[in-house]
Amino acid sequence: MNNDLLFDFTVDKAAQKVFITREFDAGLDLVWDAFTKQAILDQWAAPAPMRSKTKYMNFEVGGRRFYAMVSPDGQERWLLQKYTSITPKTNFQLYNSFADKDENPNYRAPNGIIISANKKA
Secondary structure, eight states, X not given: OOTTOOEEEEXXXXXXXXXXXXXXXXXXXXXXXXXXXXXXXXHHSSOTTOEEEEEEEOOSTTOEEEEEEEOTTOOEEEEEEEEEEXXXXXXXXXXXXXXXXXXXXXXXXXXXXXXEOOOOO
């Protein structure tokens, strides 16, 4: 296991943005699939001890993912993501918001997320 992988967490309070940079000791194809394929994403996307349960995912510009983070006692916290930009194997952008079980978003605290994939030289 490579313990020298980058994991950086930076907060820009003035711009109200958080930047997370993370390296993975895996090939670009596998990392891309881990973020863009429902079956793989549900295996790791929720923080332990919760699990991720995707109701549907349409990974295309304008598409959505509707999923829950499920606690060990069965409580569901639903989230709605809308994909706004996709450049295959390079990056994608989405808006993420909490929602109720009927897909009604809570826009009081929406946030945009940019996922960028860069292969190390």
